[in-house]
Amino acid sequence: MQKRRRFKQTKTLGQRLAEEVTRLRDQARALPPGRSREMLLRKARQDETAIQIESWLRSPGLRAPT
Structure with a gap:
């Protein structure tokens, strides 16, 4: 069985x-x-949207975007 190579970000x-x-x-x-x-x-633009989604997911309370 081959081991997975892990990369620490x-x-x-x-x-x-x-x-x-x-x-x-x-x-x-x-x-x-x-x-x-x-x-x-x-x-x-897709990456910028991903940044916004990621920050929303990490925010406390997880309110829906407006």
């Missing part, structure tokens, strides 16, 4: 997602308008 999910957003937006700025640029910006 040194940064929180929110930090990693925020870095990814910055990297994606920088990459998109370097590209001319087109499909690849739009895909990078779309992924950046």
